Amino acid sequence: MVVLSSKQDVRDFIRGTTILATGGGGPPEVGLELLVRAVRAGERLEIAPLEEISQLNTGVSPFFVGSMAYCRALSVDEVASIAKRSMELLEEMGIKPSFIFASEMGGRNAAIPLFVSSILGLPCADGDLIGRAAPEVVHSTTSIYGVSPYPALVVTPSEDVFTVRRASIELYEYVVRSISKRLGKSVFVVDTPVSGKTFSKIAVRGTMSKSLELGRAVRQARARGEDPVEALVKALGGWLLFRGIIADCAWSDEGGFLLGEVLVKGVGEWKGMTFKSWIKNEHIMAWVDGRPIVMPPDMFTFVKNDGEPLTNPDLKPGLEISVVGGKAPEVWRTEKGLELFGPRHFGLDYDYIPIEELVEKRQ
Numbered sequence: 001m002v003v004l005s006s007k008q009d010v011r012d013f014i015r016g017t018t019i020l021a022t023g024g025g026g027p028p029e030v031g032l033e034l035l036v037r038a039v040r041a042g043e044r045l046e047i048a049p050l051e052e053i054s055q056l057n058t059g060v061s062p063f064f065v066g067s068m069a070y071c072r073a074l075s076v077d078e079v080a081s082i083a084k085r086s087m088e089l090l091e092e093m094g095i096k097p098s099f100i101f102a103s104e105m106g107g108r109n110a111a112i113p114l115f116v117s118s119i120l121g122l123p124c125a126d127g128d129l130i131g132r133a134a135p136e137v138v139h140s141t142t143s144i145y146g147v148s149p150y151p152a153l154v155v156t157p158s159e160d161v162f163t164v165r166r167a168s169i170e171l172y173e174y175v176v177r178s179i180s181k182r183l184g185k186s187v188f189v190v191d192t193p194v195s196g197k198t199f200s201k202i203a204v205r206g207t208m209s210k211s212l213e214l215g216r217a218v219r220q221a222r223a224r225g226e227d228p229v230e231a232l233v234k235a236l237g238g239w240l241l242f243r244g245i246i247a248d249c250a251w252s253d254e255g256g257f258l259l260g261e262v263l264v265k266g267v268g269e270w271k272g273m274t275f276k277s278w279i280k281n282e283h284i285m286a287w288v289d290g291r292p293i294v295m296p297p298d299m300f301t302f303v304k305n306d307g308e309p310l311t312n313p314d315l316k317p318g319l320e321i322s323v324v325g326g327k328a329p330e331v332w333r334t335e336k337g338l339e340l341f342g343p344r345h346f347g348l349d350y351d352y353i354p355i356e357e358l359v360e361k362r363q
Contacts, residue, residue: 012215025106066186127203152191218307228307238326
């Protein structure tokens with residue numbers, strides 16, 4: 001059992017899960033404030049190992065859906081209110097959870113299940129359904145294992161309530177995304193009521209505690225006067241892909257997603273080179289000098305040189321950044337995983353090549 005018992009623990013956790021969010025996952029300042037409030041109130045923020053979770057009856061996944069372009073449209077108080085009200089509505093549907101779990105990693109979307117679990121006095125599972133943040137509802141291990149996300153509860157900021165009993169995953173995505181786009185705000189979703197045994201089978205394990213580990217590694221490196229980006233690369237088991245200065249950002253809100261590109265001009269050993277990221281809410285694919293360096297589902301994230309992660313709405317020309325990359329969980333590298341989360345799913349005309357092979361080839 002991992003317990004976040006201090007503001008420092010919370011800050012480390014939010015830093016780490018924002019790193020894994022690859023530019024998405026909601027605004028981290030909201031997640032930070034929610035969990036700091038819980039610590040101040042003396043509530044326990046418990047992350048339970050899957051060995052314990054597997055013995056429990058029913059878990060659910062609470063999260064927000066919406067474009068990163070307007071993810072800050074809701075205040076912390078609104079987020080807290082919607083989350084609490086949604087749990088009451090869930091019980092009215094006859095679903096009484098015994099544990100809570102994350103849909104994805106992210107400064108807000110991984111904080112929400114911890115916040116909900118604290119107010120209900122339930123454990124939060126040490127795992128999620130992606131292993132990073134991703135833009136679409138289909139990007140869930142439930143899609144790989146054939147586990148139904150229904151019944152699902154959808155609650156708007158004004159507390160309009162929708163329930164989904166049965167639908168194709170494409171229609172589910174369309175309905176939830178359309179509501180969010182229409183309102184210009186994120187909407188709250190609670191779905192995937194599953195047993196602890198089922199969740200333990202389909203989960204990407206250890207991602208919540210890994211977030212705490214990553215955040216601590218960055219903070220402790222700074223305290224020792226070491227390079228926090230190098231410490232992050234080591235803790236992640238990944239690669240430093242690029243250092244540079246953002247030269248251009250171009251994006252728009254389309255279909256309820258933040259779509260666009262970011263261009264970075266290299267500094268130091270990367271001087272004279274360029275790094276380009278294609279974004280769909282999260283960083284999806286990257287090129288160095290026009291050649292692929294990361295393909296989905298593998299991850300990469302932008303951090304400042306002090307190791308603090310950046311969400312995509314925060315990117316702007318003139319920022320000096322480092323790009324850190326890492327492997328996707330093995331479940332996403334399977335044939336079914338690549339069908340759902342590989343380059344061609346996004347209309348990118350590439351056959352998937354793992355990040356370790358692309359980095360080796362580049363070197």
